[in-house]
Amino acid sequence: MRRTYRIADGAGSVKSQARRIDGPGGRKRAPLHSGSAGSIPSRMLWTDYFIPTTKEVPADAVVPSHRLMLRAGMIRQITAGAYAYLPLGYRVLQKVTAIVREEMNRAGAVELHMPALHPVELWQESGRVEAMGDTLIHLPDQPWRKGTVLGPTHEEIITEIARAYLHSYKQLPVTLYQIQTKFRDEERPKSGVLRTREFLMKDAYSFDIDEAGLDESYSRMYAAYCRIYERCGLPYRPVEAESGAMGGSSSTEFMAVSDAGEDIMARSEDGTYFANLERAEMAPLPDEGCDRQEAVEEIHTPGHSTIEQVSGLLGCRPQDMIKTIIYWADEKALVALVRGDHTVNEIKLAKAAGVASLEPATPEQILEVTGAEVGFAGPVGLKARIIADQAVTVMHNAVTGANQTDYHIKGVNPGRDFQITESADIRYAAEGDRAPNGSPFVFEKCLEVGHVFKLGTKYTVSMKAHVLDENGKSVPMIMGCYGIGVNRIMAGVIECCHDEAGICWPVSIAPFHVLIVALDTREEQVMGTARRLHDELEARGMEVLLDDRDARPGFKFKDADLIGIPVRITIGKRGLADGVVELKRRTDDEVARFSPDDVVERILAIVNE
Numbered sequence: 001m002r003r004t005y006r007i008a009d010g011a012g013s014v015k016s017q018a019r020r021i022d023g024p025g026g027r028k029r030a031p032l033h034s035g036s037a038g039s040i041p042s043r044m045l046w047t048d049y050f051i052p053t054t055k056e057v058p059a060d061a062v063v064p065s066h067r068l069m070l071r072a073g074m075i076r077q078i079t080a081g082a083y084a085y086l087p088l089g090y091r092v093l094q095k096v097t098a099i100v101r102e103e104m105n106r107a108g109a110v111e112l113h114m115p116a117l118h119p120v121e122l123w124q125e126s127g128r129v130e131a132m133g134d135t136l137i138h139l140p141d142q143p144w145r146k147g148t149v150l151g152p153t154h155e156e157i158i159t160e161i162a163r164a165y166l167h168s169y170k171q172l173p174v175t176l177y178q179i180q181t182k183f184r185d186e187e188r189p190k191s192g193v194l195r196t197r198e199f200l201m202k203d204a205y206s207f208d209i210d211e212a213g214l215d216e217s218y219s220r221m222y223a224a225y226c227r228i229y230e231r232c233g234l235p236y237r238p239v240e241a242e243s244g245a246m247g248g249s250s251s252t253e254f255m256a257v258s259d260a261g262e263d264i265m266a267r268s269e270d271g272t273y274f275a276n277l278e279r280a281e282m283a284p285l286p287d288e289g290c291d292r293q294e295a296v297e298e299i300h301t302p303g304h305s306t307i308e309q310v311s312g313l314l315g316c317r318p319q320d321m322i323k324t325i326i327y328w329a330d331e332k333a334l335v336a337l338v339r340g341d342h343t344v345n346e347i348k349l350a351k352a353a354g355v356a357s358l359e360p361a362t363p364e365q366i367l368e369v370t371g372a373e374v375g376f377a378g379p380v381g382l383k384a385r386i387i388a389d390q391a392v393t394v395m396h397n398a399v400t401g402a403n404q405t406d407y408h409i410k411g412v413n414p415g416r417d418f419q420i421t422e423s424a425d426i427r428y429a430a431e432g433d434r435a436p437n438g439s440p441f442v443f444e445k446c447l448e449v450g451h452v453f454k455l456g457t458k459y460t461v462s463m464k465a466h467v468l469d470e471n472g473k474s475v476p477m478i479m480g481c482y483g484i485g486v487n488r489i490m491a492g493v494i495e496c497c498h499d500e501a502g503i504c505w506p507v508s509i510a511p512f513h514v515l516i517v518a519l520d521t522r523e524e525q526v527m528g529t530a531r532r533l534h535d536e537l538e539a540r541g542m543e544v545l546l547d548d549r550d551a552r553p554g555f556k557f558k559d560a561d562l563i564g565i566p567v568r569i570t571i572g573k574r575g576l577a578d579g580v581v582e583l584k585r586r587t588d589d590e591v592a593r594f595s596p597d598d599v600v601e602r603i604l605a606i607v608n609e
């Protein structure tokens with residue numbers, strides 16, 4: 001039952017609140033009512049609430065946020081990649097949502113709500129059905145419904161809305177956003193709510209008449225994102241990002257450094273360059289020169305086809321080898337050369353080659369191009385388009401495949417033995433590389449918590465979302481899109497703010513601000529003080545949970561540390577005999593003693609810090 005009544009807060013104003021006044025009956029718990037009938041205060045009591053803390057977590061819960069959210073009774077997995085948010089978890093999710101919404105509104109974005117069911121035609125119009133691959137969830141056709149997908153993102157839908165209602169430059173700029181559920185059939189949903197098949201995203205889309213307008217809209221969203229992470233207490237770092245399947249010109253990812261993340265950030269030691277490893281550019285490797293160019297020599301390497309096998313057999317280092325990788329693009333072979341210890345970055349390669357997509361060649365195609373089985377390709381005498389990584393251009397006396405099954409050649413020198421007509425940065429940065437400014441790279445695992453893109457006209461051209469410009473000419477609108485993972489922020493904060501014992505919530509998104517742990521719950525003096533402090537704090541705007549369980553202190557303290565409420569007050573018989581209660585911050589080891597009368601002001605100071 002819910003009832004609305006009015007209470008006076010500490011400042012004398014009156015606020016109306018809906019509060020629960022009764023809990024499930026029949027359980028043993030401390031007396032609930034202290035006042036006379038008619039003015040029954042309601043309290044957030046642990047025994048009335050729903051916090052199924054547990055010690056049991058499945059073995060596949062390895063990242064801290066996953067384990068801690070399960071243990072703290074915040075989430076429950078319903079099926080792979082889909083979670084229920086239990087009350088404590090949902091409170092946090094709502095707090096993150098509220099911060100995101102406030103900052104979006106403050107930045108001038110306008111909220112709307114779009115459906116999760118999308119007609120596949122819109123995705124065909126933008127040409128993204130293939131690009132989304134298996135992540136796009138198609139609903140089976142029915143006699144009454146054909147071609148429906150579950151929205152993994154909403155560029156197509158917002159563009160459909162924009163083209164229906166925006167017709168003139170005078171209506172621009174406009175930024176629309178929603179906070180809504182997304183569906184992506186992630187191949188391996190994992191790490192709790194960090195990567196799920198159903199998740200909450202705030203996605204915003206800006207429409208401008210020109211590039212200058214887009215720059216302005218983008219900066220506004222960028223600044224709003226920074227404020228969101230700051231307010232949520234999540235340490236973050238904007239990094240240069242790859243635009244990937246989204247298209248568009250420039251994009252920034254917001255990363256939280258965390259071992260639970262699946263991305264790698266390349267940052268320069270001097271702290272001036274930050275990029276996603278996918279995107280990171282590097283300083284060219286210097287030419288170390290060599291004393292003597294050896295003669296080319298063919299070596300029999302039967303059954304040795306990988307870099308490791310050949311370097312092992314010949315006693316050379318992987319970086320002394322040229323790796324030759326055959327791709328197929330635009331129905332032709334495209335050959336990439338990288339140093340043996342380097343890895344081709346296919347996004348960079350496709351860009352350098354000017355092709356929309358590329359695929360690794362099949363063994364048959366490799367045989368056709370090189371005349372050899374897989375593992376024996378090399379640039380010498382190869383008739384195909386070859387793009388060499390910059391690092392290959394400064395190699396000397398290298399080992400590479402002989403384009404003959406079971407043979408390699410050594411003493412290969414670019415320029416002498418084969419010509420490099422196209423050279424570019426087509427690889428991932430690696431240990432030992434330097435950022436473009438020459439400062440050495442440091443690589444860190446990180447978690448993508450948000451992403452802003454300058455999309456340009458990718459969708460407005462393909463979906464014909466045009467407006468009339470100042471001269472009456474029909475032009476495609478210029479778009480930006482901006483996404484934030486609400487659940488991922490929540491779990492990301494836990495990744496960054498926890499210890500052995502549990503979560504350490506920042507005040508801003510904590511499920512409650514204050515936890516009152518009443519020991520000796522059968523003592524009326526203890527419960528009386530606990531109730532009084534609860535009510536006083538609540539009247540002063542604090543969110544307070546009162547642990548009224550009749551359980552051992554150690555047990556209650558463990559749960560307190562686990563659920564991580566920022567401020568804990570402990571009220572016990574012994575302390576009260578000395579006229580004190582104990583105050584402890586979740587992140588401090590020390591306990592401070594205050595008289596019950598003084599503790600409220602102290603807590604307010606901490607929470608409002």
Ligand code: ATP
Pocket residue numbers: 153184186193194195196197199201448449450451483484485486487488489
């Ligand atoms: P990822 O590279 O992690 O798969 P993405 O680049 O595909 O993410 P975007 O399309 O940029 O994600 O989505 C915007 C934000 O939504 C991401 O920055 C992330 O915070 C969140 N997000 C994306 N996928 C998931 C997911 N499967 N589960 C939870 N949050 C997600």
Ligand code: MG
Pocket residue numbers: 448450451
């Ligand atoms: Mg992204």
